[in-house]
Amino acid sequence: MELPRTQYSQEFRKESVKFFKESGLTLVEAA
Known part of the structure; x- marks a missing residue:
């Protein structure tokens, strides 16, 4: 598949x- x-x-x-975005949201929620 080219x-x-x-x-x-x-x-x-x-x-x-x-x-x-998903990683950023995860980091923000974890903070």
């Missing part, structure tokens, strides 16, 4: 933001 570079970049960025 994805266009731009599409892969957008998907990766979206997942990264999602992961960062």
Whole structure:
């Protein structure tokens, strides 16, 4: 399965933001 570079970049960025938000919320709740 070969994805266009731009599409892969957008998907990766979206997942990264999602992961960062979840991690950030976890850190805030833990504080």
